[in-house]
Amino acid sequence: MRRAFLATVAGALAGAALPARAVEPAAAAAAASGSDWQPVVLPQVRRLDLASARTGQRYRIFLSVPETAPPPGGHPVIYVLDANAAFPSIALMARTAARRSKVTGRAAPVVVGIGYASGEDYDSVARARDYTPVAGGKAGKGEGGADLFLDFIELELKPLIQSTAPVNPQRQALFGHSYGGLLTLHALFTRPAAFQTWIAASPSIWYAERYILSEMAGLKTARTLPASVLLTVGELEQAAAPPTAKPTDRAAVLAQKRMVDEVRDLAAQLEAHRQEYGLERVRSIELPRENHGSALFPALSRGMEFFLE
Structure with a gap:
């Protein structure tokens, strides 16, 4: 699906870059400064x-519904946090998945983006207010609203x-990055x-002295359906700080947060207790050459693949 998605984007950009006919530089400049530019609508x-x-x-809620007919039971649905930034990319991925559904045999998903007005x-x-849990009965100023959210x-x-849309309540996913990833784990551990x-x-497992790890025992709560968990992290999100x-310093902060090690450790714990926790699949992916900011976009692609498998 990554190859198809990249090909779609490349084709769209290439088509946008090639004019239908040659335009003289002066005419092109005049057109560009006029009213010919139009807003882009997804x-x-x-x-x-x-x-x-x-x-x-x-x-601000964003909604993308496939044009294809829903399968029996409805479309799978993925809820995406930080949607103001993440939704355009994953909505295009969902459209690509819909176009290829006859080839792949995978149902096209509904995408729900949760952003801010x-x-x-x-x-x-x-996001600091909505994505952070109350840790040990305490919450920092402007934090701790995860359960209300x-x-x-x-x-x-x-x-x-x-x-509004024909969705399957038994095929629902939650995607979150950074603090959104922290919220995703909090929801998994407390509302499995x-x-x-x-x-x-x-x-952000490091948050509040790694309080989130103390909530993992909540996975023992009986669930009606087995769950699947994907953890991703950028290779460059952790580095040894110089003496x-x-x-x-940034290097020291990254070393203290242990982003890569924490994902590795959590994935190992979840896999070790997979049957006890009612987990069908546990997977972790380290994204090469990605830092904390850039890791969002390949994580969206890998997350979509994982969800639709």
Whole structure:
């Protein structure tokens, strides 16, 4: 699917770069400075700003529904956090999956993006509030709203989506990156029946002295369906700090967070207790040459593949 997705993007860009006919430089400059430029609209995408009674916040919800007929039971559905930044890419991946569904035999997914009405790619204040759990009974200022946010997804957003699109409630996935990956793990450990596929990309396991790991025992809660877990992390998200590094230097901070080691360790623990925790699949992927920011996009592609397998 990665090859098909890249080919689609390359073809689209190539088609956009080649004019239908030759244009003189002066004419091209005049056209570019006029009103010929048009805003780009993603096909098959709708948007809704939704106020939550649970959190008291406004969310920008993006929805992409395949044009293909739903399979028996409905389309699989993936909920994606940080949607202002992540949704355009994964919506295109879903369209590619839909076009290839007859070849692959995989049902095309509905994609639900959960973003913020501020319009920022990453609303740092809002995501710190919504994506962090209350750790050990304490929450930092402007943090600790994860459970209210998950209530919003379960009690307000999911019913809305189920009334809008033909989705399969037994084939639901949650994708989150960074703090969103932390939230994905918190939901997995405390609400293991909420989704069937969990994709935590570059999860902030380090948060609050790695409190999230103490919640793992919640996976022993009986679930109605087996779950699948994918963990991803960029190869460059952890490096040894030089001896002369100060504690506040970037290299020292990355070394202390142990992003790569934490993903490796968590994947090993989940695999070791896979049957006990009711996990059907556990997979971890280290993304070569990717840092914390760039790792989002290959994680989206790998996550989509993992979900549709």
